[in-house]
Amino acid sequence: MEPLTNWAGNITFSARGLLRPRSIDELRKIVATGTALRVLGSGHSFNRLADTTGDLVSLADLPRTVEIAPDRATVRVDGGIRYGELAVRLHEAGLALHNMASLPHISVAGAVATATHGSGVRHGNLATAVSGVELIRADGEQVTLKRGDDDFDGAVASLGALGVVTALTLDVEPAFELRQYVYEGLPATSVREDLGEILADGYSVSLFTRWTGPGVDQVWLKRAEPMTGDTYFGARLADGPRHPVPGMPAENCTGQGGVPGPWHERLPHFRMEFTPSSGAELQSEWHVPRARAREAIEAVSTLGERVSAVLQVCEMRTIAADDLWLSPNYRQDSLALHFTWIADTAAVLPVVADLEALLVPLGARPHWGKIFTMDAPAAFPRFAGFAALVARYDPTGKFRNDFLSFLR
Template sequence: MLEEYNWAGNLRYSATDVAQPSTLDELSSLVTSAGSVRAVGTRHSFNDIADSGGLMVNLEKLDGEPVLDRLARTVTVTAGTRYGDLAAFLVQHGYALHNLASLPHISVAGAVATATHGSGNRNGNLATTVAALELMTSDGEVLRVDRSSPDFNGMVVSLGALGIFTRITLEVEPAFEVRQDVFTDVPWTSVEENFDAITSAAYSVSIFSSLAGPAASQVWLKSRTDTEMPYAGAGAFFGGTAAAEPMHPLPGMSAVNCSQQMGVPGSWSDRLAHFRLAFTPSNGDELQSEYLVERGSALEALEILRGMSADIAPLLQVCEIRTMARDDLWLSSSYGQETVGFHFTWKPLQADVEALLAKMEAALAALKPRPHWGKLFTLERAELQGLYPRFGDFQDLARRLDPERKFANAFLARKVLG
């Protein structure tokens, strides 16, 4: 059953009742009888987006095995399926997802609903592979939509405001191998002068740093062996040096729970995420936030954030910089633009972090930063609505699909629906 705290332990859920249905009929009965209901996945969110003032449902036990359609190149899974488990299934059948987030432990529905992403200039976030989905609406009925359906692009990244995802169909492709090489101490001057070349040097690229000092601490390159000429595991990379041993993004941490490095080729399922499913990631000792800006503003954002490093460093564990392709999903942080994300892993000092976030948001305001919906940020509805061209359309869609606001909660009231 659901634990009463989220993954990081910084939020205690306020739900008055918790249920874990195993069938659609059970879920339908719960939804129709509840005055207020929200679904929760693997609890890897740092704000109250999944919280409920009434009923909270956990979909981990919802019945249904993955269904692979080789002709359509899709796989359909229940909403509570974890990406790591789905990856294992696909590997057995010779298929792959185009990308993974840092953690394979997160649920498909939670990642899709919040536009969670991996990395790569040409890679859309995880929600962009959704080909169809099934959504239980407030009347307990299941609504199935696909890319031909009206408002489909507004229903994918839905923040749980429209109903409860029950099954999701994702595009897949033939399995491929990836090698991962890590380089250390890439000078900031080199990053600034060669940003496009660095982020296009591999299928997926992550720059880790403290934002202070003369160099980025690590650059992780994930190269597809079927389509790219990977950088060799030895030698220089834009002034950086090949790592002599496996690395963890956080200084001084063991790399034992990180995905395979040192240029050893292996399955996409074991390389595209930063961390391994076999290890339970640490929790309770970090907070996270992320801001995404249009790619053309990346260096200006970097300059602003590095200029604030004296304020940021005392609270920061590490910052990760990565790129994502544009998409057409209304509330996606990459809607209509190529984006660069600045992801922050903070020390567990929430009041101090939130005070700093307000300052960072003000400093970045001219660049129109879009926050990751599942992480900490202080922007409210009046500010957010100017960042998403289809924001008003999404509000209208929520009113049509959930006129009684059964799926609304405090987060949505503050940030989206009013």
Template sequence: MTITNWAGNVTFGTDRLHTPGTLDALREIVAASPRLRPLGTAHSFNRIADTDGDLVSAAGLPTQVHIDSVASEVTVSAGVRYGELASRLHAAGYALHNLASLPHISVAGAVATGTHGSGVFNPSLSSAVTALRLVTADGELLDLRRGDPRFLGAVVNLGALGVVVEVSLRIRPTFDIAQSVYERLPWSRLSTGFREITAAGYSVSLFTDWTGPEINQIWVKRAPLDPALPDRWLGATLATTPLHPVPAMSAVNCTPQGGEPGPWHERLPHFRLDFTPSSGDEIQTEYLVPATNALDALDAVDAIRDRVSPVLQISEIRTIAADDLWLSPSHGRDSVAIHFTWKPDAEAVAPVVAALEERLAPFDARPHWGKVFATDPAAIRARYPRFDDFLALRADLDPTGKFLNPFLTSLFNL
């Protein structure tokens, strides 16, 4: 059996994929295996989950969604996808603070890689975690809750501490969002209006192909009672038909637009749960820079647009509020994420990624842990104040290196 990631750009070095149906069975697999990696929905584009040992998925464990209305949190089995969790929360009158572009990703996988949505006041999805349970290298269970000195290091864990089997998340009352899309925002508006644009809604995304003097689209997700934006806004024009971020692709799999209010989980993601978001023929890269350096970082990318655009499908620009998780890409700083969805040509994309990283290095750009990047591990470690603390935590919980692979060994300089 050949196992690949969702996009097909990574073939795993093993054919041993376990999907145990009980927690006890999972614990036995972990305890017995000399080398093992946890696997979520395989939406990562690099070799973070790769192994020549055992792959273990928590997707086969009994589905659990337990809402504690007193504590305002939900406890969910790790393999549950965000879209499934969101539907159940909404039906019970609750919501998460945010969602990523795709509702198809698993809770544990998204949390472990610091995945995020958008919004100047919205931190990463991982920031909602209040507790987690994981199976450690010896097959034992470890429960960590905020307040434990290890907690802040264990949430965004890169799968290096164990197999997460349960996550508790902070929840809030359910709410509605209305989504509108604007087209053709002049690039010149960013220099004076970047904060106004990105703070114009609960969640805002800017899409560009880096080919012309305009931002292709702005997706603005706002509370229905917020004052309406005009049809002509900062030089951009309100779209009159639904759009897909990637030019020429059908909007049928996108969430409803046109300012029609709807439940948070049907508007905050860009794509609908009941559709495959794309063919998977793509490679993705993303870098998070301090919000204070956003315009300079965008100018740095713009300076090599002639190299970026020929291998690009679309680029997305989003904001993420700071959090306190040790390996979160938005740790300690409000951030702007510059995301690239590339054409599925790894050979052509690689030198462009290297050029981008050279341009963004002065801004201490932190790559998304689940995307393609080539940043020197020493440079990455220097950009995380608590990286050494995480290494100490990893060594304590996994002294034999059971959960390591070449990707992590290089990153951790082991």
């Protein structure tokens, strides 16, 4: 196989081959006869979570499935579909997902497996929309789990360790419109005194900063109601479209300026037809209890110059608590601190370690698809239960790799 890398290019996969089945029967045979397998989604992980010395399996060639239930409360989708594709199909049917990530380019199954998220104090991560999981276990047998089943909460955000997810059933709701506003120069006093109000003042709220000063560079508000006035808690309304990463073209981003638009053209930051974020980058993210959000922000600010030296931008967002065992939001409302780094692993890793030294004592949990050095299992209260679940579904370790060695 020609060398294959992840989206960012910082990981070259060790796989001996890339398999692209065109049917579920073909996929079941691959799983039943394989010895070491990992599923490759859209490649938006920044560590070796998806790596294997065996075969990578892509579900991109499986038939696309978008089956809306008769009651229009759920949709069943295949394991290879991406959010951007699904969102258009749903919107055409007058339906919506409750949230989306910053970019619509990612696969639904991959985002769910790593508990990837959007933003909003009332909204759980993307995995919380799942009401049904269909997967192929290591023995080639197909299993269906539904919300309320004993194994369900451990099987949704599963890191791909239980088998190959062939389909997911997601909760949907009626389509809606949002407006997006960008404000610049949020003062430090507003961050200290009004953080909770700001983070709750919209359907989705993001704060962007480079930690070069005491305040926040940009506030992105996504909300149904129009804003009035040119200032917001001391920040000023941007005089045109903005990109969160300094120097990047704003045309890559979704519509701003308060112009109403469909949910799937406002909830992501980046448009499907453009390269998301900056492209040449690394990423890390930690989730801290929302009750300790101010402490976390103050802690990171003490490393301001050290962080900004290797940083493109940092985004802060909120996610509601859930009951999924490997979710960073397991039973805690969270503030996520997401760091988009320069593409220099050697320079970034020491800063990652310094940040973890400050954030782990505050209860930080890492995003499974990003770069981290901390003891991740220790941060998840239900990890032992998940490891036992993996042992039942994949007793020989067919879907494990060096990244998941803590499951052995």
